[in-house]
Amino acid sequence: MTYGPAQVTPFQIDLSSLVGRSVASLYSHLVTRPTGRALRLGIESQIGEFGSSCLSVLDFTQVVVLDYSCADEAVAKLVQRYIGADRPADVYFVACGLSEQHRDPIEAVLQRHRLALAAEVGDAGFVLLGETSARERRVWSLLEEVRATGPDDVAGRLGIDSGEALQLLDGLVSRRVALHGSRDRFLSLSSLLTPH
């Protein structure tokens, strides 16, 4: 089953506004597990309104403090929910507006669950967070640079065979950090967010 860009609906979630609504409190800082759980349930509820496929943008711009417990519940468990075969919808996640103080907890909780997430971090631009191999990162970075490509192009640029390139691209798709477009066309998630 493949998905073209036209079939994926990007939408943006402002985490600070969502936590305020979900928890119905004054908390501006994303700390504690109950806050993270409320946040995750709120995001899942919004995803449910978008049907079977969507790109979910987690916007951390207004978040000042993010602790590990909240990140585990709100980010790691959210991503994990949509990785498995029993996922309720085909959702791809991108974290935006991250600053360095957000990066540590998100990286840590993703690694703990062996997950990966595409994220826009300050001046660094889009990076791949979480537990990934060096080969995965190379292919993901190339895809990020060219926005859309196929296994033959990846193989040529990285000096690997096409079969290995296809396997790595498929792996990134199954980890939900890249999108499989038409037959041999793979897209970076950031390409869905920004005009070329």
Added chain:
Amino acid sequence: MKLVTLPASLDERSFDTLVRGIEGDPGQRRLFDGSHVRWADPYGMIGLLAVGTVAGRTAERPLFRLPELPEVVSYMTRMGFFEHAADLFEFHGTARRARPDGASDVLLEITAINSHADVHAVVDLVNERGMAILTRQLHYPPREAFQFSVVLSEVCQNIIEHAESGGWVATQTYTWKKRLAGRRVVVIAVMDLGIGFRESLSATQAARHPEGAGRFSDATALEAAFLHGQTRFHDPGRGQGLQQIRKQVGRWNGRVSIRSGTARIADVPDWDDSPPLEEHLPFLTGAQIGIILPARVEADPLTMPGTARKGETN
């Protein structure tokens, strides 16, 4: 009545002496004599609340003789000690014990932690009040000052998630006169009187202990949680709080310790000379966590791991 003479310095290093004061006949009333106390930090003050609570569970409410030095009483007042102690102790002494109104020089007064909402309140307060202290007095870059709130949040959640009991937290900055060459430090203390690490972990970890469940002690429980991130939960996302606290405190070349039951485990930086693991301490229920973070000084060998002096005393 049993007399318990409080040490002149009421802090983590003298805490075991304080705990020894509640050994013996649990039905005997205690008099905690603080008349010679000349210094008290968050660990010492919260520790006194913890010990007083335990003493009052099985005997008549303990007595507390106030420190003779008015500046010590004044400081304990500003830290909110007497508000929390009012129901635990019967006081001997007439010094003013009401916390003054207005701006506070305290980073975080003694605060009860009974729910996640309390953790939010602590983080909000420290962010509002602590950023200037942490960046200007301790020279932490703003990003790391935010990490301080994360450390505080995680350490307080440890009470809610694992202790099955309420607890207290407090934090304050000081200039040490002798240790760390007069460097400013932040002291964080978090304590509860809950089930402690051994009981918290016994159901899931004791059976795995190589020497058998019967050998699963306070020390082995602390090692499992502190060194290996094990918890009673089967969720792999659990247990990272303490690990991340250790990592962050290590980055700042600080010291973190956890005392539970009869043992204490610590990450000890080069500027401190305490042992990494202590056993056979006087028993106290629950868990007592102490964190000391030295001010950051660029290119100073004292905060460069592996090059600091050892053996200095405060």
